[in-house]
Amino acid sequence: MLKRSHDLVILGGVAAGTSAAAAAIRENKEKDVVIYQKEPFISYGGCGLPYAITGDVKNVDDVIAFSPEEFEKKKGAKVYTEHEAYDVDFDNKLVYIRNSKEEIEVSYDKLVISTGASPIIPGFDAIGNDGVFKMRNPNDDKAILNFIEKKSPKKAVIIGGGFIGVETAEGLLERGLQVDLIEGLDSLMGDIEPELHEDLLAKMEEEKVKVHLNNMVKNIVKKEDGFEVQTNNKSINTDMVIVAIGVRPNTQFLKDSGISMLKNGAIIINEKSETNIKDVYSAGDCASVKHLITGEDTYFPLGTTANKQGKIAGKNVFSTEKDEFKGIVGSFITKFKDLEYTRTGLTLKAAKEKGFDVDSVVIKSISRAGYYTGGGRIKMKMVFDKKTGRILGAHYIGKEVHARVNTMVSLIYKNSTVFDLLNMDLPYAPPFSPVWDINLIAASQAIKKI
Amino acid sequence: MLKRSHDLVILGGVAAGTSAAAAAIRENKEKDVVIYQKEPFISYGGCGLPYAITGDVKNVDDVIAFSPEEFEKKKGAKVYTEHEAYDVDFDNKLVYIRNSKEEIEVSYDKLVISTGASPIIPGFDAIGNDGVFKMRNPNDDKAILNFIEKKSPKKAVIIGGGFIGVETAEGLLERGLQVDLIEGLDSLMGDIEPELHEDLLAKMEEEKVKVHLNNMVKNIVKKEDGFEVQTNNKSINTDMVIVAIGVRPNTQFLKDSGISMLKNGAIIINEKSETNIKDVYSAGDCASVKHLITGEDTYFPLGTTANKQGKIAGKNVFSTEKDEFKGIVGSFITKFKDLEYTRTGLTLKAAKEKGFDVDSVVIKSISRAGYYTGGGRIKMKMVFDKKTGRILGAHYIGKEVHARVNTMVSLIYKNSTVFDLLNMDLPYAPPFSPVWDINLIAASQAIKKI
Numbered sequence: 001m002l003k004r005s006h007d008l009v010i011l012g013g014v015a016a017g018t019s020a021a022a023a024a025i026r027e028n029k030e031k032d033v034v035i036y037q038k039e040p041f042i043s044y045g046g047c048g049l050p051y052a053i054t055g056d057v058k059n060v061d062d063v064i065a066f067s068p069e070e071f072e073k074k075k076g077a078k079v080y081t082e083h084e085a086y087d088v089d090f091d092n093k094l095v096y097i098r099n100s101k102e103e104i105e106v107s108y109d110k111l112v113i114s115t116g117a118s119p120i121i122p123g124f125d126a127i128g129n130d131g132v133f134k135m136r137n138p139n140d141d142k143a144i145l146n147f148i149e150k151k152s153p154k155k156a157v158i159i160g161g162g163f164i165g166v167e168t169a170e171g172l173l174e175r176g177l178q179v180d181l182i183e184g185l186d187s188l189m190g191d192i193e194p195e196l197h198e199d200l201l202a203k204m205e206e207e208k209v210k211v212h213l214n215n216m217v218k219n220i221v222k223k224e225d226g227f228e229v230q231t232n233n234k235s236i237n238t239d240m241v242i243v244a245i246g247v248r249p250n251t252q253f254l255k256d257s258g259i260s261m262l263k264n265g266a267i268i269i270n271e272k273s274e275t276n277i278k279d280v281y282s283a284g285d286c287a288s289v290k291h292l293i294t295g296e297d298t299y300f301p302l303g304t305t306a307n308k309q310g311k312i313a314g315k316n317v318f319s320t321e322k323d324e325f326k327g328i329v330g331s332f333i334t335k336f337k338d339l340e341y342t343r344t345g346l347t348l349k350a351a352k353e354k355g356f357d358v359d360s361v362v363i364k365s366i367s368r369a370g371y372y373t374g375g376g377r378i379k380m381k382m383v384f385d386k387k388t389g390r391i392l393g394a395h396y397i398g399k400e401v402h403a404r405v406n407t408m409v410s411l412i413y414k415n416s417t418v419f420d421l422l423n424m425d426l427p428y429a430p431p432f433s434p435v436w437d438i439n440l441i442a443a444s445q446a447i448k449k450i
Numbered sequence: 451m452l453k454r455s456h457d458l459v460i461l462g463g464v465a466a467g468t469s470a471a472a473a474a475i476r477e478n479k480e481k482d483v484v485i486y487q488k489e490p491f492i493s494y495g496g497c498g499l500p501y502a503i504t505g506d507v508k509n510v511d512d513v514i515a516f517s518p519e520e521f522e523k524k525k526g527a528k529v530y531t532e533h534e535a536y537d538v539d540f541d542n543k544l545v546y547i548r549n550s551k552e553e554i555e556v557s558y559d560k561l562v563i564s565t566g567a568s569p570i571i572p573g574f575d576a577i578g579n580d581g582v583f584k585m586r587n588p589n590d591d592k593a594i595l596n597f598i599e600k601k602s603p604k605k606a607v608i609i610g611g612g613f614i615g616v617e618t619a620e621g622l623l624e625r626g627l628q629v630d631l632i633e634g635l636d637s638l639m640g641d642i643e644p645e646l647h648e649d650l651l652a653k654m655e656e657e658k659v660k661v662h663l664n665n666m667v668k669n670i671v672k673k674e675d676g677f678e679v680q681t682n683n684k685s686i687n688t689d690m691v692i693v694a695i696g697v698r699p700n701t702q703f704l705k706d707s708g709i710s711m712l713k714n715g716a717i718i719i720n721e722k723s724e725t726n727i728k729d730v731y732s733a734g735d736c737a738s739v740k741h742l743i744t745g746e747d748t749y750f751p752l753g754t755t756a757n758k759q760g761k762i763a764g765k766n767v768f769s770t771e772k773d774e775f776k777g778i779v780g781s782f783i784t785k786f787k788d789l790e791y792t793r794t795g796l797t798l799k800a801a802k803e804k805g806f807d808v809d810s811v812v813i814k815s816i817s818r819a820g821y822y823t824g825g826g827r828i829k830m831k832m833v834f835d836k837k838t839g840r841i842l843g844a845h846y847i848g849k850e851v852h853a854r855v856n857t858m859v860s861l862i863y864k865n866s867t868v869f870d871l872l873n874m875d876l877p878y879a880p881p882f883s884p885v886w887d888i889n890l891i892a893a894s895q896a897i898k899k900i
Contacts, residue, residue: 015885048821048880056881062821303885304878312873325873333877342877371498371512402882403852409876410860423762423775426859427783427792428754430498431506432852435465435753 002104007031008317009095009108010077011085012250013042015303016114016284016310018066021077023314024112031318033077036097036106038084038115038250039137042068047303050164052141053171060141085115088257090277110279110317113254113267114310117247117285117301124220126227132220132241135164144242148175153239155180157229159217160244161188163334166200168242169209170336179209180236182229184216184245189334191347193381195362196397203339212236247301249286262288266299271324273313281317283309290327293346293392293412294354300328329412330393333402338376342405345393345412348383359386361445365438367400369430375399382408382418382442389417389450394439403432407439418446452554457481458767459545459558460527461535462700463492465753466564466734466760468516471527473764474562481768483527486547486556488534488565488700492518494588497753500614502591503621510591535565538707540727560729560767563704563717564760567697567735567751574670576677582670582691585614594692598625603689605630607679609667610694611638613784616650618692619659620786629659630686632679634666634695639784641797643831645812646847653789662686697751699736712738716749721774723763731767733759740777743796743842743862744804750778779862780843783852788826792855795843795862798833809836811895815888817850819880825849832858832868832892839867839900844889853882857889868896 008024010017013035024033035042041064048063057063068079080099087096095106119134126132131151133144147153156172158165161183169179181188181204187197188204188211204211215231226239249265260268260276267275267282271290275282284306288297305328312325333342351358360383368375376399383393394408411421421443428435458474460467463485474483485492491514498513507513518529530549537546545556569584576582581601583594597603606622608615611633619629631638631654637647638654638661654661665681676689699715710718710726717725717732721740725732734756738747755778762775783792801808810833818825826849833843844858861871871893878885 045819045821045880045885047878047885048819051822051880056823057821058823302878304875307885308873328875331875331877333879333882335879335881340882344875344877369495369498371495371507372501373506373508400852402850402877403856405877406853407856407860409874410857410864410866413870413874414860414864414866416860416864420863423758424859424863425754425778425781425794427781427794427852427855428497428752429783429785430495430501431785432783432790435495435497435757 002102003107004104005107006034006109008033008110008112009106010035010112010114011095012113012115012284012286013037013079014044014046014114014116014284015306016116016313017112018043018071018075019307019310020112020114020281020283020314022075023311024317025076027315028318029076035077035079036083036085037079037081040081041138042066042079042081043071044138045303046136049135049138049141050167050171053144053168054174060138060145063138086253088254090257090259090280093279111281112313112317113251113275113280113282113286114284114306114313115250115286117249119243120245120248121243122217122245124217126220126222126241129222129227131227131239132243134243135168147240151239154178155238156240156242157182157227157236157238158242158244159229160246161211161213162190162244162246165242165244166336167334168244173207173209180212180238181209182212182215182217182231182236184214186213188213189341191349192341193347193395195381196341196379196395199379199397200336200339200341203336207337247285251286262297262299264299268297269309271326272316272322273309273325274316281313283313292327292329300330302332329409331405331409333405338399339397340399340401341397342401343393343395344405344409345391346383347393347395348381351383351392356392357386358383358392359446359449360384361442361449363438363442363445365441366434367398368432369434372430378404378438380404380438380442382446384418384446386450389419389446391416391418391421404437404439418443418450422447452552453557454554455557456484456559458483458560458562459556460485460562460564461545462564462566462734462736463487463529464494464496464564464566464734465756466566466763467562468493468521468525469757469760470562470564470731470733470764472525473761474767475526477765478768479526485527485529486533486535487529487531489587490531491588492516492529492531493521495753496586499585499588499591500617500621503594503618504624510588510595513588536703538704540707540709540730543729561731562763562767563701563725563730563732563736564734564756564763565700565736567699569693570695570698571693572667572695574667576670576672576691579672579677581677581689582693584693585618597690601689603627605688606690606692607632607677607686607688608692608694609679610696611661611663612640612694612696615692615694616786617784618694623657623659630662630688631659632662632665632667632681632686634664636663638663639791641799642791643797643845645831646791646829646845649829649847650786650789650791653786657787697735701736712747712749714749718747719759721776722766722772723759723775724766731763733763742777742779750780752782779859781855781859783855788849789847790849790851791847792851793843793845794855794859795841796833797843797845798831801833801842806842807836808833808842809896809899810834811892811899813888813892813895815891816884817848818882819884822880828854828888830854830888830892832896834868834896836900839869839896841866841868841871854887854889868893868900872897
């Protein structure tokens, strides 16, 4: 078996891995830093992939920040693509890696595991056929676009109503397809607040997406002229299928290695991106993150967190002064056509489950002065502690919601209350806001309930 | 002399006055609440006036929320328009008011002074001629639009490069005029950070607005075919002139009344909207506001503050439990064409003058993921305390800046530091932000200087 040895071995080179490599080399230029990456490319913005389908990203390859060669040249880390870790021996500081030709025993001084996550693909009959896709890396996008161009499909089924499924629905609509969106639970977009879910469903209907809630997919079967998607309730014939049920951390190779994981296989890390194993760090979609409101280690795989955790891991491997990433408050933003959805903090249901004594207000308002052109409606739900007024969550659907949620991210970080928010000096002009911003109205309404 | 007596007399009925009336009646429906308003209309959004010139507000009257009759019916306060206060006798709780026909001695139990501010109009020769305008109330807008329609002017001079002048420049450009913008100081937009001012000037040039800085206007003279605007440096011939030099609180009638004022005549109020005179409250553009960073009573006349102070004044007049509006952090937003400018907190210069030991960073970034369509450049300057990292100011120019500034308003309110900001969980998706939002980059750069 081929043997190698490096100062820092990084497994996985997308958001967290490349951030870690760059930070490690900034910290200590003398060290030998190597990325082993399973896919043929590194450093891509996975969050941009649905937008290559909509056409808002011109070319799929635009989401790739660096080729392996560019990354090596500019950042100074050696990159091996199409190399996958298949085993570890933490006691002897070894990682076992294979490519199509050989197996390699790699000895490390420090290890960062940033192998990301992969879509969950159940073993349906038609999996593997051209026409059944996932949406995770640039090749998936290219395969979908190629299929659309070559086969001119009329109908698509998306399995999974999370944000990837919803964003991909927008993309396929833009490409002229008729879209059926199947979700096993009673709501799209995970645990979206029900008052906001209404608005999303109404928009889906307006855009002629057929939404099938409470439909568990049992099988996808290849037919002569396409596919049949079979759920517990119905069968839908279609020309193509996209499976976007969810993701699972790529940590199967760590089974029985002694590394601590959440139930779903995410590696548990602390604020310094350290695992329970000496000299082993982790970051990104294969790792946990601390939720700052609940204090719990949780799984909330997003690109921004991956970048931050990776940067912290890379900085810390060669540094005695350790940097920290304290965690998240659960911020998220997406859109379906011109309907934007964003949130930060907890839902009402989650806050109750975590033992908070909570109440909420639902506010309908507008994003600009009523007499000013453009803008549109916003619906907001704010969750707060009934006794102290502490803000625990803020959820928005509508237009120009990004400006609203950011106010609340900061307030939640700083353990603020609705009394802090009530008369806050948010900048106002008619093209940007009504004189009473929706957040101020929410505070005023919440205070009446305290 | 006609005599009247009311439980609550409110002088002025635009933002602060109508907010006070509505809040007072919500607090106690039994009381007799009366607004005396100098202009023929009440309750208008002055901030919307420049946008009736651009056309983004369809009709000038759209900025009027309530007619006097509607306000009386819906809110329950009696409204007298075209009634102006000309004297007070606080010892005997009397206000002297006149209209075109008579003078009235009005006895009050409680008084709210919300007379607003008026444009400063120097005594230039041509003042009073059709073609020389101010921009303060709906009639000004109508006169300008009427003049443009009837006379088809080709050229306009705007005197004053503050935000009203700049917004009006956009309006006149949209109406097809060639615009000269004259400013006595060396910068448009007041104390805008110089690094941001560059971008504003470049945009002005791109849009063919001729900006004349360091030009004090000495006179405006009527000519046969228009006007000549004479400065200390040059003369400019034009078809119309808009004077937007600044505003002065409408408090001349309170001279020698014993009420405490700032140097410029703004009534000094506390957090409860109380003046130094018993049972006399004030709010809005005629009043001071506390700056929460410096702790000083300052003059920062804006619509949002007027609404808040008015609401507090109205609530408090009839209530034993007094509400408070703590003050502002100096937030502001405007735009010129598609270039947006916003700020919160102090400038570098102001922070130094106030005795802070400060430093700053200037960051150039973009508003969306680089590979995603739309969005644009943002330049940001952040001002912070060199030792503690406390954030003292954040200033932005470019695209989609509203979402950025709101993060910082909250942080400044909560006395936060750049360390708080560094890894904050701001919501990210390619249509809304790059993976490292400009605020996070600023924090990272600032920390290197601490």
